[in-house]
Amino acid sequence: MLERVLAAEFLKLRRSKITWISWLAFSIMPLATGLFVWIVKEPGRAAQLGLLGQKASLTGVTADWPGYFKLLNQAACAGSMVLLAIIVAYIFGREYSDGTAKNMLTLPVGRHWFAIAKLIVAIVWFGALLASIIAEGFLVGTWLGLPGLTFTLAAAATGRILFAGLIGYLLVPMVAWMATLGRGYLPPIGFTIFMLLMGNILGATGWGKWFPWAIVPMLAGMAGPRVEVLAPGSLAVVGITFFAGVALTIWQLRFGDNTQ
């Protein structure tokens, strides 16, 4: 049955505007990162460009591949946490906002299959977005003629973005649960914003490794010093969050009142 539900879910995704809007939003990241690197590449350009030039200088980015990747990684991590939440909020929440949840839940299909299929659709789409920005990142960096690209550096940067993306993905079942519990888009998006704020606070106070929403910013160096390797405790916290989110989403679909 999973393949039938997946086919239906992919058709819904293909036909929705948010699919292409999320791709457009994501594809801006390498361009914006490239713009900052281009600004700091020529001495004096930052001063000529006023506020934008000042902003580029403040990022501390260097005009080489390591600096470019570092900034791209931060942008991808920050963007993916928010964008992933929006994608998942949409995939689950639209069933309530469009009033189709009641149709979905009265089909001869186990309700858990919908939760699983939607989470698979989310990771496939998110994976495609990540692959797209990595490829675009290489194109932009090459076009800028940055020095210092080695295979090891490229592999490490790609791996870092993908790993942070994977860790970010493991948090989204909780977002899915909030969408089913709150029956729409807004509760999961509000939940994500709140958790990201908490992540920043806890990351800055040294508790970040125990708080799932602080771990991705820590990997990107956005909440305290950049963490190179996640502690086993952090991995366990993220793993528990994932399984708890999946279980709660299925429980909500199966046992919760759907009074949409």
Place this chain on the structure above:
Amino acid sequence: MPAETIIATHRLAKHYGEVRAVDGIDFTVRRGEIYGFLGRNGAGKTTTIRMLLGLVRPSAGDVTMLGTRIRPGQQSVFARVGCLVETATDYPNLTVRENLNIQCKLTRTPYPAVDRAIALLHLHEYAKRPAGQLSLGNKQRLSLARALLHDPEVLVLDEPANALDPAGIVEIRDLLRHLADKRGVTIFMSSHILTEVAHLADRIGIVHEGRLIEELDYDELRAKARQYVEVVVSQPERAIALLQQQLGITRIEQTVEQRLRMFDGLDRVAEIARALVNDGLELTGLCAREEDLEDYFMRMTGGAA
């Protein structure tokens, strides 16, 4: 031999805190029967329908459909049930055909059923149009097509005639009657269009404040419906006093404006007319009638009439 029971509820209840949305409802629907479920807004119709379909968990009691007790996660029974709950909703970015294809896929129905459903509900010219761009009436048709697509044995329909034009209402009425009579489909439907229910339903349940207060078939309705004489007269208050004093008619109700209903004196129509006219009142209408479902419903649920 009595027909097989297809839907049965037993002391079905749903409470939201102190609010008793549904308060111990018992009914049965037999195979091939069309059961009309009537009630005012907030009477508990939609909550009952949601419990029939496993969308809401009962606070007490249970629902059995096609011999299966409806429980959370009990989905296999829906291979034999089609439904339309409240408003017609389908995926707005998907075309009519794509919406129906998804239904086919998930109910394991062969794809030719899509063409049949499109033909049955007259959706040919909209087949390639996104559902979000359909008129309300055509959205309703699409939702009905989705409900009928997998040839269900049971249809649970909440306001099936919603948003349809008069011709569409007649068409859907005929379709449902055909399904019940020729294919033995059991239909449980709620509607606020009482004349529709009166035309269509084999049995009617009236729900009020969460309770099933009356259950009757057409013959019982006829037997319980009161006969009355209705007059349309100027100065109705003066007319009431006159009829009471001169003719001894006491069971008189004023319905709207100048309209009076008399439940006594059914054999004294000529006397009533003469008394009103002789007193100088302007009599513009007079006839003997019988309560219809709407009158009966209003009487049972505490409304006018």
